[in-house]
Amino acid sequence: MTRRRHIPLLVMSVALLTATLVAGCGGGRRGDGKPRVAADIVPLAMICREVGGDRVEVEVLVPPGSSPHTYELSPGQVSFLSRADMLVLNGLGLIPWEESLPSRVGRPDLVVVRAAESVPNEELLPAVSEWSEGQGEGEAGGPRGSETYDPHLWLDPLLALRIVDAMEEGLERVDPENAGYYRERASELSARIASLHEEVLRRTAAFSHREFISFHSSWSYFARRYGLRQVGVIEELPGKEPSAGDVAALVKLARSWGVRAVFAEEQFNPRVAEAVAEETGGEVRVWTLDPLGDLGDPRKGDYCSLILYNLEIMEEALR
Ligand SMILES: [Zn+2]
Incomplete structure (x- = not known):
């Protein structure tokens, strides 16, 4: 009997607490529910899902089977984008239209994570159009433009580790209440990727x-x-x-x-x-x-x- 009487009070305080949390988010969350993330390509959506766990909603913009170099957004995706709290972009010209996305979303509080920005210039490889005669060799010169560097960063596990860190930072900005959760998942993922790297080293050495x-x-x-x-x-x-x-x-x-x-x-x-x-x-x-x-x-x-x-x-x- 006494327990029953307490339920409405408890429900009310949970509702109040939730309202306070949502209002206090600041970083850019919109309304209730999980932070919404739009990631340009599947591998970056994977990393985001692995760091974000069940506390984020991740939508991938270029679906499996399509090439990011040639894909065009569907109207449904444009509408998801308008509700996104965070945008994850590869950068370096992988997708011709992606640099215009933040302004298309048009929200000043949108958090944008650019995978390429987590990698220092000296670790980037020149784009094929910049290759010298020997192919594959040579340095890319000039400014960090979209055609200067090769954009396929995520396929190097050690560079992916940097992307994991950037992803964690982005999620913490969008959803600071769950920062500890994201930090823990990011460090677990980093440990898995580090041992993956060891395995790839060992197996490729035997080719x-x-x-x-x-x-x-x-x-x-x-x-x-x-x-x-x-x-x-x-x-x-x-x-x-x-x-x-x-x-x-x-x-x-x-x-x-x-x-x-x-x-x-x-x-x-x-x-x-x-x-x-x-x-x-x-x-x-x-x-x-x-x-x-x-x-x-x-x-x-x-x-x-x-x-x-x-x-x-x-x-x-x-x-
Ligand atoms: Zn490609």
Whole structure:
């Protein structure tokens, strides 16, 4: 009897407390519920989900199977964006329209996390269009523009660690009440990524071939970290098909390096990759990698699984 009488009071104080918390958020939360995060690409959405756990709602803008280089936003996504508390962008020109997103969202209190900004310039690699004759070598000069650096940072686990830190900081700004929760999850994720790095080091060291050709420049950072060599790319700019002359040059390059693997990608048509492999002849084969993953696919639905999924294919291809 006495217990029952206390319930309405308890409910009221919880309601009051919630109202106070929501009002006190400051950082940019809108109304009740979880912070809403829009992430441009799947791997960054993965990192955000892993740090944010069940306390954030994460929407990915470029869906699995689409290429960030060519994707256009749907009206539903534009409407999610208008309600987002935080925006996660890769940067470095990966998505042509993404730099205009913060102003399209139009909220002064929007928290924007840019993955590329968590990586110092000296750790960035030049974009393919900046490669010198030797391909893959050389320094990117000039200002940090969208076309100067290679944007595929997340595929290097050690750079991903920096992205985890940036993600944690962003979530703490949006939702300071849960800062401890985010900090703990970020440090757990960082520990998993650090041991993933050790595993990739060990397994790549056992590869008997280290050179490959890839569809576009997605594996540059991964290759640098693990002593592999992306000797050439089929499409310098995604969507720009190589000419007959480009294909002939690639075939020559593949032969001179003794390349045995051409890495196609799930997001692109493998036809040209097959043509390059065929013309090179010998033991060259096409393997399909997935640099982006899929939140709904357990084989590559979180950051570490995504790297291991690709590692397994590379292991098979370069053994
Ligand atoms: Zn790409």
